[in-house]
Amino acid sequence: MKYEYKLYEPSWCPGCGNYMIRTALKMALEELEIEPHEVVLVSGIGQAAKMQHYIKVNGFNGLHGRAIPPAIGIRLANKNLKVIVESGDGGSYGEGGNHFIHAIRRNIDIAHFVHDNQIYGLTKGQASPTTAMGQKTTLQFDGVKVEPIKPLALALTMGAGFVARGFSGDIPHLVSLMKAAIEYKGYALVDILQPCVVWNRVNTFAWYKNRVYHLPEDYDYTNKEEAMKKALEFDDKIPIGILYKEEKESYEDRFDFIKNGPPLVDRQLNPMDAERLMEEFR
Amino acid sequence: MDYSVLIGGAAGQGMDTCAILLEKTLKRCGFSVYASSDYMSRVRGGHNFFYIRFSDRKLYSFSPRVDLIFAMNKETVDIHRSKLKENGFILTQETIEDIVTKLGNPKVINTVGLGFILKYFGLPMDIAAEVIKEEFKEGIIEINLRALEEGYKQSKNRYSLTTFKDESILINGNQAVGVGAIAAGCRFYCGYPMTPSTGVLNYLAAHSNEFGIAVDQVEDEVAALNMALGAAYAGVRAMTGSSGGGFALMVEALSLAGMIEVPVVLINVQRPGPATGFPTRTEQADLRFMIHAGHGEFPRMVIALRNVEDAFYQTVRAFNIAEKYQIPVLLMSDQHLADSVVTVKPFDFTKVKVERYISGEEEVVDEEYKRYRFTEDGISPRILPGKIPGQVVLVDSDEHDEWGHITESDEIRTKMVDKRLKKYEYLKEDIQEPWFIGKDKPENLIICWGSTYGAVREAVDRLIEEGYSIGALIFGDIWPLPTKRLLDFGKMAKRIIDVEQNATGQLESLIREVALMKPTDRILKYDGRPFSGEEVYKRIREVL
Numbered sequence: 001m002k003y004e005y006k007l008y009e010p011s012w013c014p015g016c017g018n019y020m021i022r023t024a025l026k027m028a029l030e031e032l033e034i035e036p037h038e039v040v041l042v043s044g045i046g047q048a049a050k051m052q053h054y055i056k057v058n059g060f061n062g063l064h065g066r067a068i069p070p071a072i073g074i075r076l077a078n079k080n081l082k083v084i085v086e087s088g089d090g091g092s093y094g095e096g097g098n099h100f101i102h103a104i105r106r107n108i109d110i111a112h113f114v115h116d117n118q119i120y121g122l123t124k125g126q127a128s129p130t131t132a133m134g135q136k137t138t139l140q141f142d143g144v145k146v147e148p149i150k151p152l153a154l155a156l157t158m159g160a161g162f163v164a165r166g167f168s169g170d171i172p173h174l175v176s177l178m179k180a181a182i183e184y185k186g187y188a189l190v191d192i193l194q195p196c197v198v199w200n201r202v203n204t205f206a207w208y209k210n211r212v213y214h215l216p217e218d219y220d221y222t223n224k225e226e227a228m229k230k231a232l233e234f235d236d237k238i239p240i241g242i243l244y245k246e247e248k249e250s251y252e253d254r255f256d257f258i259k260n261g262p263p264l265v266d267r268q269l270n271p272m273d274a275e276r277l278m279e280e281f282r
Numbered sequence: 283m284d285y286s287v288l289i290g291g292a293a294g295q296g297m298d299t300c301a302i303l304l305e306k307t308l309k310r311c312g313f314s315v316y317a318s319s320d321y322m323s324r325v326r327g328g329h330n331f332f333y334i335r336f337s338d339r340k341l342y343s344f345s346p347r348v349d350l351i352f353a354m355n356k357e358t359v360d361i362h363r364s365k366l367k368e369n370g371f372i373l374t375q376e377t378i379e380d381i382v383t384k385l386g387n388p389k390v391i392n393t394v395g396l397g398f399i400l401k402y403f404g405l406p407m408d409i410a411a412e413v414i415k416e417e418f419k420e421g422i423i424e425i426n427l428r429a430l431e432e433g434y435k436q437s438k439n440r441y442s443l444t445t446f447k448d449e450s451i452l453i454n455g456n457q458a459v460g461v462g463a464i465a466a467g468c469r470f471y472c473g474y475p476m477t478p479s480t481g482v483l484n485y486l487a488a489h490s491n492e493f494g495i496a497v498d499q500v501e502d503e504v505a506a507l508n509m510a511l512g513a514a515y516a517g518v519r520a521m522t523g524s525s526g527g528g529f530a531l532m533v534e535a536l537s538l539a540g541m542i543e544v545p546v547v548l549i550n551v552q553r554p555g556p557a558t559g560f561p562t563r564t565e566q567a568d569l570r571f572m573i574h575a576g577h578g579e580f581p582r583m584v585i586a587l588r589n590v591e592d593a594f595y596q597t598v599r600a601f602n603i604a605e606k607y608q609i610p611v612l613l614m615s616d617q618h619l620a621d622s623v624v625t626v627k628p629f630d631f632t633k634v635k636v637e638r639y640i641s642g643e644e645e646v647v648d649e650e651y652k653r654y655r656f657t658e659d660g661i662s663p664r665i666l667p668g669k670i671p672g673q674v675v676l677v678d679s680d681e682h683d684e685w686g687h688i689t690e691s692d693e694i695r696t697k698m699v700d701k702r703l704k705k706y707e708y709l710k711e712d713i714q715e716p717w718f719i720g721k722d723k724p725e726n727l728i729i730c731w732g733s734t735y736g737a738v739r740e741a742v743d744r745l746i747e748e749g750y751s752i753g754a755l756i757f758g759d760i761w762p763l764p765t766k767r768l769l770d771f772g773k774m775a776k777r778i779i780d781v782e783q784n785a786t787g788q789l790e791s792l793i794r795e796v797a798l799m800k801p802t803d804r805i806l807k808y809d810g811r812p813f814s815g816e817e818v819y820k821r822i823r824e825v826l
């Protein structure tokens with residue numbers, strides 16, 4: 001397959017949800033007929049954030065929690081590149097929480113796939129921003145003492161135009177979400193529930209499997225109030241699907257010269273063009 | 283001839299307008315102008331002032347000894363009276379109060395004052411009238427022209443200066459950096475407002491639509507450098523900037539730039555620290571910080587900007603060097619250079635070149651492109667993502683192999699560290715020796731860096747006139763530190779005097795470390811105010 005590296009075997013644990021997410025991502029790219037050189041996967045650091053090493057496309061594997069800023073830079077520099085941010089719940093909502101909020105404000109055209117295992121995987125089991133209150137972890141041995149973040153609700157209140165939730169155990173469904181997110185013109189959040197088989201013994205595959213359900217056929221994803229209810233539903237039942245979708249102008253398109261011209265990377269640079277700047281200092 | 287005017291008052295009284303009008307008028311009269319501002323970190327009240335110095339020969343510094351004080355409030359008189367030359371004059375608010383009242387708009391005090399000052403020096407009014415027409419909005423031009431005239435009438439000729447043909451531009455350090463970035467073809471700039479660096483962000487934002495530069499006001503400086511790196515990875519020339527505190531937040535990403543070998547340009551417009559320090563004042567205390575910032579070991583270049591022309595040419599050069607070596611290039615400015623408005627010859631755009639060092643398909647020799655291919659000089663051919671079908675570009679903040687994939691191999695690790703650091707050897711070919719001014723084989727050698735150039739230059743010129751054997755080395759390229767001239771001149775000198783705007787002598791210690799040479803004297807200043815030529819002159823005299 002064209003997204004396959006010959007040499008590199010994932011360093012994920014057997015049974016990790018990341019494998020399914022990788023499969024879904026490859027299928028989504030394949031079905032959208034996106035060539036490896038036409039897309040950039042941007043990530044931070046964490047288990048999820050190693051995705052570029054196991055799927056052959058352009059990759060920017062940056063710093064923990066800092067996947068969104070380079071993704072914005074890439075999009076502004078070359079609007080012809082598809083940009084996908086692939087990172088964990090820790091990187092996306094913890095270390096990079098500020099970038100998450102401001103990416104929504106910009107509505108930059110990227111798809112953000114959060115591998116939400118409700119734990120810090122790579123650093124061996126500390127609570128993440130989505131770990132439930134009271135849950136015992138390797139660090140919080142007597143239980144987490146802070147409330148979890150509600151990423152989808154937060155995204156909705158910030159005005160995100162595409163808010164979805166998927167489950168790594170439901171590949172066909174996840175593929176459809178990923179495709180919709182990649183095709184969406186603007187910031188698209190897909191929070192992907194993913195079991196961590198080693199460090200999260202509460203939110204196991206079965207735990208998710210027993211709770212997730214598809215949003216009904218007649219669900220109206222343009223209804224924000226309804227979306228908010230669904231975004232907060234995270235107990236016995238967890239809805240998956242596109243909770244909310246709304247067309248909005250993307251950040252790039254708000255720059256006329258980006259919208260109406262060639263990608264910035266393709267423009268000629270001639271110092272003499274700048275000589276006229278001297279006039280304002282005369 | 284060499285005159286200096288001080289305009290002082292509280293923030294919000296509109297001295298800025300008066301200063302700009304006077305600076306522009308003096309420039310158009312063909313004088314060399316050097317205007318330095320002293321302002322507080324507040325929007326209203328307090329005490330702010332400008333030194334506006336002008337002459338028929340080239341000026342390198344401001345002068346704290348003034349011929350005229352335009353005092354918009356009493357405080358200005360109290361604070362600055364001692365700076366007045368013997369035959370100097372104080373124009374107080376009271377002197378022109380009646381005219382302002384008559385004109386019925388308190389804001390015109392600026393232009394009344396301007397008229398008064400021009401007549402005092404015997405300069406024509408029509409040039410100022412032109413400037414007013416350009417600077418003011420339609421509705422208020424008329425009243426300001428009247429104010430100018432009234433002020434002019436009220437005053438008496440003290441001098442009658444002749445004017446010259448004006449061939450200069452009037453520009454400050456931040457603007458010069460902005461012009462340099464545009465000339466270099468910068469297509470991406472982002473920043474978070476922080477005095478005194480905001481001028482660069484403002485300048486580029488103002489020209490972003492015209493030149494097609496994506497300018498982003500980021501959520502924080504952590505985002506800033508990471509974002510610039512994304513843009514640079516995608517293939518545009520990218521830059522970010524801040525002052526010391528903001529640069530501190532960029533440090534992790536600076537290390538990332540070193541690791542992923544993505545070229546980027548960054549500017550730190552220094553202000554006094556630690557922490558918030560003096561937001562609107564000047565210092566050169568981030569030298570060691572800029573040289574060493576970032577965890578791990580990786581190559582970088584640090585260039586200190588010495589004056590506005592240097593700011594322009596070095597900014598362009600910074601982009602070329604960043605791309606040639608695929609390293610971060612860090613520019614250092616400071617509040618004094620950033621905010622001082624000076625006249626210079628228009629920049630020569632034929633002298634600057636854009637050199638990109640981006641590889642095409644023919645240079646991809648491997649079946650699967652290796653972003654970090656081991657090469658003789660440590661620089662791997664750089665292709666851009668999306669440009670060559672079938673090839674992908676992978677950069678990684680983890681230690682990586684030649685393809686950019688995570689590795690834990692001890693052997694590859696060693697080779698990669700060597701590869702990155704090897705660039706230093708080749709970078710040395712591009713390093714420029716410090717400027718030298720002064721007498722041949724000087725017995726007394728000044729060493730300094732960055733914006734202290736102007737004050738040192740003025741002091742050295744004066745000391746040479748007085749018969750001293752003195753010269754100065756002014757560092758622009760400061761990391762890696764060029765040592766050839768330093769050693770040559772150092773050997774001949776009896777005295778080596780370090781002049782810096784910091785408390786610990788950071789260049790001096792660097793020279794001891796790298797060149798194994800020990801300066802004999804130190805002239806340090808860290809009160810947040812810039813050195814004037816006068817002050818440097820006096821302090822060198824104390825040492826000699």
Ligand SMILES: Cc1ncc(C[n+]2csc(CCOP(=O)(O)OP(=O)(O)O)c2C)c(N)n1
Nearest residue numbers: 045046047048064088089090091120121122
């Ligand atoms: C600045 C910084 N702080 C901390 C770390 C250590 N660290 C690496 S990954 C990680 C958390 C990973 O959790 P998450 O983002 O949820 O990814 P997962 O491994 O669960 O997929 C941490 C704390 C780091 N690399 N950099």
Ligand SMILES: [Mg+2]
Nearest residue numbers: 088089119121
């Ligand atoms: Mg996680």
